[in-house]
Amino acid sequence: MNVIERAQAPTPKFFKTLRSIGLIVAAMGAAIATAPVALPAAIVTIGGYLTVAGGVLSAISQVTVDDKEAKENPEEVPDE
Numbered sequence: 075m076n077v078i079e080r081a082q083a084p085t086p087k088f089f090k091t092l093r094s095i096g097l098i099v100a101a102m103g104a105a106i107a108t109a110p111v112a113l114p115a116a117i118v119t120i121g122g123y124l125t126v127a128g129g130v131l132s133a134i135s136q137v138t139v140d141d142k143e144a145k146e147n148p149e150e151v152p153d154e
Contacts, residue, residue, distance in 0.1 A: 075139070083139040093135035100128025 075083070085093070103124025106117060 077137065080137040080139055085136065085138055086140045089135040089138040093132050096128045096131030096133075096135060098128070100125050100132065103128055 103121045103126075106113070106121030107125060109118075109121075
């Protein structure tokens with residue numbers, strides 16, 4: 075199964091929730107990092123870290139596959 079097939083395969087409910095949380099964290103980090111007001115360097119750095127962490131969390135959660143559901147519907151997830 076390649077990355078594109080994994081991304082299109084069914085995702086478990088828990089990881090859908092984590093994906094949403096990751097997107098929220100990434101958005102918060104981006105808002106802090108690109109704030110139009112002068113912020114201390116430490117806060118801007120934290121915003122950058124939040125952006126990266128949220129993006130990684132969302133990406134990993136997206137490619138997690140529900141094997142049980144994928145086996146029940148083999149036409150949705152092509153074999154290698």
